[in-house]
Amino acid sequence: MMIKDEGLNDEEYAFQKFKALLEEQLGRDLTQIEARKIRWLSGWEHETVGVFFDLIHEVAGKKNEGAFK
Known part of the structure; x- marks a missing residue:
């Protein structure tokens, strides 16, 4: 995962x-x-933080896409 x-x-x-x-x-x-x-989670290992951040960002994008349908 990048x-x-x-x-x-x-x-x-x-x-x-x-x-x-x-x-x-x-x-x-x-x-x-x-x-x-969230501050506690932010102190986790870099890759773990990135995975959670990317997942939240992706879900947020899908939620916003659905608003225009």
């Missing part, structure tokens, strides 16, 4: 990217506990 965003190996960068993606797709700010768990 990780689309190589910057995800930096924990703070990964957290900010995850947080922004999730808040955009949810249409709201993350709760404190949600943000804490």
Whole structure:
């Protein structure tokens, strides 16, 4: 699997990217506990973080595609 965003190996960068993606797709700010768990996940091994990020991004794209049908 190719990780689309190589910057995800930096924990703070990964957290900010995850947080922004999730808040955009949810249409709201993350709760404190949600943000804490995303920060925790962002510290995992680079490939694992990339896989989760790519999956969330793909699902978000499919959700948005369905809005135009």
